[in-house]
Amino acid sequence: MKCSNVPARLAGSLSLVLLISTLAAPCTLLAQDKPPAPDRAKVVAAAREVMAAQTYCALATIDETGRPQVRTMNPFPPEEDMTVWVATNTNSRKVQEIRKDPGFACTILTTAKR
Numbered sequence: 001m002k003c004s005n006v007p008a009r010l011a012g013s014l015s016l017v018l019l020i021s022t023l024a025a026p027c028t029l030l031a032q033d034k035p036p037a038p039d040r041a042k043v044v045a046a047a048r049e050v051m052a053a054q055t056y057c058a059l060a061t062i063d064e065t066g067r068p069q070v071r072t073m074n075p076f077p078p079e080e081d082m083t084v085w086v087a088t089n090t091n092s093r094k095v096q097e098i099r100k101d102p103g104f105a106c107t108i109l110t111t112a113k114r
Contacts, residue, residue, distance in 0.1 A: 017103065050079055050110045059086065059098035060105040069097065075108065084108075 017069060060070045073086045084106060088095060098104055 047082070048078060051084070052108060053076070053107050054108050055106045057084070057086070057106050059094065060107075061094050062101050063093075063097055063101065064100070069094070073106075075106070 055074060056072050057075045059068050059073045060068050063069045073088070076085045076087070078084050086106075
C-alpha cells in the first residue's frame with residue numbers, strides 16, 4: 001500500500017497499523033459471533049437417542065506394539081451418568097490391553113439421516 005500523503009518515516013508504521021487492524025478485525029467479529037454453548041441436557045438427550053438406536057459400537061485399544069486395535073462390540077444402554085458397559089470375557093485380549101493401558105475409545109455412530 002502506498003501512502004502518498006504520509007511522510008516516509010510514518011508510512012511503515014501506518015502500514016503496520018493497517019495490517020494489525022485488518023488481522024484483528026476478523027478475530028473481533030468471530031468472538032462476537034460465537035454461538036452460545038449448547039444446553040447440556042439437550043446434548044445428553046440427543047446422545048442417548050443415538051445410542052438407543054444403535055446395536056453396535058467400535059471399541060479401540062492399544063496393543064503391546066503400540067498399534068490401535070478396533071473391534072465391534074454390542075454395548076448395553078448407557079447408565080444415568082452415561083457410563084456404557086460391554087460384555088466380554090475377562091481373559092480377552094481387549095481386557096488385557098485395557099489393563100496395561102487404560103486409554104481406550106468407544107465410538108457409537110448413527111446412520112440416520114436428519
